[in-house]
Amino acid sequence: MSKRRFALNSLAFVSVAVVLVLGAGLAAVQPARAAAPLIKTQAPGYYRFMLGDFEITALSDGTVDLPVDKLLHGMAPAQLQQTLAKSYLKVPLETSVNAYLVNTGTKLILIDTGAGKLFGPTLGFLVANLEASGYRPDQVDEIYITHMHPDHVGGLIAGDKPAFPNAILRADQKDADYWLSAANLAQAPADSKGFFQGAVASVNPYVAAGRFKPFSGSGELSPGISALATPGHTPGHTSYVVESQGRKLIVLGDLIHVGAVQFGKPTITIGFDSDAKSALAERLQVFNEAAKDGDLVAGAHLAFPGVGHVRNLPQGYAWIPVNYSIIR
Numbered sequence: 001m002s003k004r005r006f007a008l009n010s011l012a013f014v015s016v017a018v019v020l021v022l023g024a025g026l027a028a029v030q031p032a033r034a035a036a037p038l039i040k041t042q043a044p045g046y047y048r049f050m051l052g053d054f055e056i057t058a059l060s061d062g063t064v065d066l067p068v069d070k071l072l073h074g075m076a077p078a079q080l081q082q083t084l085a086k087s088y089l090k091v092p093l094e095t096s097v098n099a100y101l102v103n104t105g106t107k108l109i110l111i112d113t114g115a116g117k118l119f120g121p122t123l124g125f126l127v128a129n130l131e132a133s134g135y136r137p138d139q140v141d142e143i144y145i146t147h148m149h150p151d152h153v154g155g156l157i158a159g160d161k162p163a164f165p166n167a168i169l170r171a172d173q174k175d176a177d178y179w180l181s182a183a184n185l186a187q188a189p190a191d192s193k194g195f196f197q198g199a200v201a202s203v204n205p206y207v208a209a210g211r212f213k214p215f216s217g218s219g220e221l222s223p224g225i226s227a228l229a230t231p232g233h234t235p236g237h238t239s240y241v242v243e244s245q246g247r248k249l250i251v252l253g254d255l256i257h258v259g260a261v262q263f264g265k266p267t268i269t270i271g272f273d274s275d276a277k278s279a280l281a282e283r284l285q286v287f288n289e290a291a292k293d294g295d296l297v298a299g300a301h302l303a304f305p306g307v308g309h310v311r312n313l314p315q316g317y318a319w320i321p322v323n324y325s326i327i328r
């Protein structure tokens with residue numbers, strides 16, 4: 001090697017070394033962007049869309065892991081696992097709990113309230129998401145409850161006070177008679193007593209304030225919003241039909257729990273049903289009607305926001321979630 005070439009090589013080596021040292025120095029001052037800490041929180045849980053002149057806001061209360069292999073009736077555990085796997089899901093199934101806020105332009109009406117403190121730490125975010133969506137609990141005029149299970153009424157209260165201080169509370173009389181009954185609580189098996197106690201604790205502050213106004217069966221509750229009696233899941237289970245400018249949304253409540261299973265095989269029922277046969281009949285009737293008319297439906301336990309269409313298949317139904325849309 002000539003002296004000149006050696007000198008050049010040395011220069012190159014020194015240059016590389018300088019760059020490396022400088023680089024190391026810079027790295028110490030300015031960490032790589034990939035070292036940003038993980039945020040690990042979900043986006044605010046609301047999804048908004050227009051239904052004619054009405055503004056609908058789907059609100060997430062959170063999710064709960066359900067042992068659906070123990071809860072669903074009518075399918076062998078191995079087949080259930082296979083069916084879930086086709087949708088890339090497994091047991092326990094992370095299940096959404098959704099509620100729906102309707103602004104009619106003259107009234108703000110909340111359908112269901114999530115679980116509050118009754119169903120563990122992964123639920124109870126309804127009010128936080130309602131606030132994130134731009135509303136306040138004291139603006140809610142009326143609350144319509146699909147049924148008095150804890151994951152639908154728990155959010156009615158904050159501590160032992162109404163979480164919605166100005167709202168009238170409405171639910172079917174049959175659910176009130178069943179879930180608020182001291183005799184039914186006394187007779188209930190130990191592992192079901194919590195359902196009754198949760199309903200009483202959640203609803204009674206509204207009863208005490210003279211703001212619980214039960215209704216009986218189907219009928220209009222407010223211009224554009226009607227109760228639709230769909231009993232079976234509970235004695236007074238109610239779906240709500242919201243209509244504006246010829247568009248219709250059916251808020252199903254708990255007519256369906258596990259979309260990945262029950263759309264394809266709607267005859268599968270769930271252990272929470274008071275009367276599984278009626279629950280099944282109501283599910284088929286409402287789904288058939290929604291499929292025929294092309295109505296939107298919204299499910300309390302369909303993956304958030306839980307809004308979409310159902311289409312008839314030779315067997316069962318297809319679920320078509322709404323296309324993401326901005327408001328304009």
Ligand SMILES: [Zn+2]
Nearest residue numbers: 149151254300
């Ligand atoms: Zn439910």
